[in-house]
Amino acid sequence: ITQKDLCRWAKLEFNLKRAPTQPTMSNILKHEHLFKDNVLGVLGSARKTIRPTRHAHFDQVLANWVMERQNKGNITGDMIKTKGRELVKQMGLEGKLGFSNGWLASFKARHGLMKRASNLPSDKMGLSGVGGAAGPGAGALGGAKDGTGGYPGLMDGNGGMVLPNGLSVDPNYMLPPVSMDLTLEQIQDMLRDYVPSDVYTVDETGLFFRASPNKLVQGDEAQTLLADEARLTVLLATNADATDLMEPYIIGSVLPPKNIKMASISQLGYHYVCSSKARMTVFIFQQWLRDFNARMASAHRNVVLLMDNAPSHVLGCVALSNVRVIMFAPHLGMKVQPMRGGILAAFKGKYRLKHLTLAIDHLEDGMSDIYRVTQLQAMRWITEAWQQTSKEVIVNAWKPLGISAPFPFDPTMESADDKNVEEELWGLLYCLQLSGVVNTKVLVNSRWENDIHKRLNEDMIEDPQENEEEFRMPEPAPIDQQAANGADHLPNDEEGGLQPLSAKEQLKAFRDVIRYLERTGTADARDPQLLNVIDFLKKKQLSLRFDNASNTTLTI
Numbered sequence: 310i311t312q313k314d315l316c317r318w319a320k321l322e323f324n325l326k327r328a329p330t331q332p333t334m335s336n337i338l339k340h341e342h343l344f345k346d347n348v349l350g351v352l353g354s355a356r357k358t359i360r361p362t363r364h365a366h367f368d369q370v371l372a373n374w375v376m377e378r379q380n381k382g383n384i385t386g387d388m389i390k391t392k393g394r395e396l397v398k399q400m401g402l403e404g405k406l407g408f409s410n411g412w413l414a415s416f417k418a419r420h421g422l423m424k425r426a427s428n429l430p431s432d433k434m435g436l437s438g439v440g441g442a443a444g445p446g447a448g449a450l451g452g453a454k455d456g457t458g459g460y461p462g463l464m465d466g467n468g469g470m471v472l473p474n475g476l477s478v479d480p481n482y483m484l485p486p487v488s489m490d491l492t493l494e495q496i497q498d499m500l501r502d503y504v505p506s507d508v509y510t511v512d513e514t515g516l517f518f519r520a521s522p523n524k525l526v527q528g529d530e531a532q533t534l535l536a537d538e539a540r541l542t543v544l545l546a547t548n549a550d551a552t553d554l555m556e557p558y559i560i561g562s563v564l565p566p567k568n569i570k571m572a573s574i575s576q577l578g579y580h581y582v583c584s585s586k587a588r589m590t591v592f593i594f595q596q597w598l599r600d601f602n603a604r605m606a607s608a609h610r611n612v613v614l615l616m617d618n619a620p621s622h623v624l625g626c627v628a629l630s631n632v633r634v635i636m637f638a639p640h641l642g643m644k645v646q647p648m649r650g651g652i653l654a655a656f657k658g659k660y661r662l663k664h665l666t667l668a669i670d671h672l673e674d675g676m677s678d679i680y681r682v683t684q685l686q687a688m689r690w691i692t693e694a695w696q697q698t699s700k701e702v703i704v705n706a707w708k709p710l711g712i713s714a715p716f717p718f719d720p721t722m723e724s725a726d727d728k729n730v731e732e733e734l735w736g737l738l739y740c741l742q743l744s745g746v747v748n749t750k751v752l753v754n755s756r757w758e759n760d761i762h763k764r765l766n767e768d769m770i771e772d773p774q775e776n777e778e779e780f781r782m783p784e785p786a787p788i789d790q791q792a793a794n795g796a797d798h799l800p801n802d803e804e805g806g807l808q809p810l811s812a813k814e815q816l817k818a819f820r821d822v823i824r825y826l827e828r829t830g831t832a833d834a835r836d837p838q839l840l841n842v843i844d845f846l847k848k849k850q851l852s853l854r855f856d857n858a859s860n861t862t863l864t865i
Contacts, residue, residue: 312338315607332575338603366772367400372420373592373763379625386413399770421626487624487634493645496635497711500613505549505712507612511601512648513544513589513619515758516660518687521680522738522747525755535757539684539779542587542761543691544597545648545656548612549712551703556580557691558597561684562587563776574780579688585771588763589621598627605631615710617642620762650706651727652698657753658730659694665737666847669854670820672741684779693840699726736851740858812857819850 312334320328329337371393378384390408397406406412416422488499500508517525517538524534544558558580565574574581582593605612611631616622618636637646664682671679704714734749810818823846826839 335575335600338600338607364402364406367396367402367406368416368419369592370400370770371396371416373590375420375422376591376595376623376625379623386410389413389416396770400772421628486629486632487636489618489636490638491635493641493710496615496637496645499635500710500712503613505707506552507610508549508615508707508712509546509553509601509612510549510615510647511544511546511597512617512646512653513542513621513761514648514653514657515587515761516541516543516657516687516691517755517758518660518684518690519664519680519682522661522665522741522743522752525757526747526751540587540758541684541687541691542584542589544589544594545653545695546601546614547647547652547703549647549704549707549710550714551700554695554698554703555601557695558582559688559691560584560587560589560593561779562773563684563779564773565780566775566777569777569780578692581688583773584763585773587761589619589761590763591621591623591625594621594623595625595627598624598629598632602627602629602632615646617646620764645709647703647706647710650709651702652706654753655698655702655727655730656694658727658734659697660690661752662730662733662737662847663690663694665734665741666851669737669740673816673820683781684776685782689782696837697840697844702726733848733851736855740851740854742858812853812860815853816850816857819846819853822846823850 312331316328316331316334319325319334371389374392374396375384375389390413393406393408397403491499517535517540520535520538524538540562542560544560546555546558547553556578560582562583562585564583582596584590584593601614611633613633613635615635615637618639622636624634643649664680664687667682668679671681731749734752735744738744738747738749823843826843826846
């Protein structure tokens, strides 16, 4: 079920004059915990509308600080207020915020941090996530004789249990069902309870989306060279049979200008959030996790989600009704995490093909900054590259976890796809005179792109700024009208017949046709048939470029 389906359902179910927009539905699902709490009366009998804060970046930074420390020890209301006052000074917001008890209550409610407690769900699992396995849909605490799940806590004045981190738990609230430090055999045993379509994995990767290839391959100097390079962090999730490649969750460091609202970005089909330095934070990860759980709940599915034990992967008090989480132990994740088993490399390979192809277009057009691309263009390529990632590559990456392909699978197809991408990348590098300088494997797995998670004490108070240029699609290059208008304008036999085209003219014809298809097909940019046609033409174009580069010398 899609968000558009939910919009149509809401119109009929609640007899609305018009269906909610897709961005509205996305916002509802993202803040599900607020609406659910309000309906259930968790906020008390005198419920109030929870309005967004006027200082969103401050609110996010403080919430992230709290969420990072949920599993580190006691977090009291006074500690939250003290940290808030400290951030206000650092961010130049003195006098604009008051830290009353009312503010604290609103802050906790806004981020799902205020929960009452009386009894806990059943499943022997500690809040830290360390414990035994459980079946689909199981809770995360409970099972002990005293009803507290064996977790050391204190009773509040109303008979509820207050957890050591200062939070309390709603009687109807399920702490995240999560398992950690399991052996490979234990994980494989748990996965047998699920069909491949209900087994998901999630991981993040960094992407220097317009860096030149030679910058990515430098040794220790690369860190300095890439310090000022624009970067995106991309969260990708898929299931084991590759039937659900979820939309990429893209994190950038700049905001769209006021005339391009975030809702407009969402309407274009991109899930984009903003973070200082394009870091993945606990706040953003929990936001995605709520979206994921809501998606599964709306489809009435119980699934398992595998992930690394990364700094930002803190589940805290996110209510997961339909998702069970397995966190790989660090030593195990490096070996069996499917994303590390070829999926991320295949995705990046598809992206680099698009970027280097455009670079050669720019070179042939006589541009100076041939690697220049806007963030919005990169976001489009990210979406397309993820869609074009081979199903065989994805399915094969699950083998170490004991999950086999649910359909006839030819392992040679996966190696053939890898080989084709590598050959195409090498061909593009050859045309750019970089084939002897850049190793294609570095383009799809640069170690300098992997520093993406916010560190616990990292300064993140810098407010992301608007950048209109990054959210503008590049002006399309002019199309030769004779090529665009087709055969009607070609010379006929009486005029001397068709003249053979020079290599330069052939390359220009390819560029014109591909640009025409990409420009006129914008509305259907994710149409697999259109993408396949463009991909076919680009391969033919690359073959011609390779032959031409072998006979001429290009100067960059």
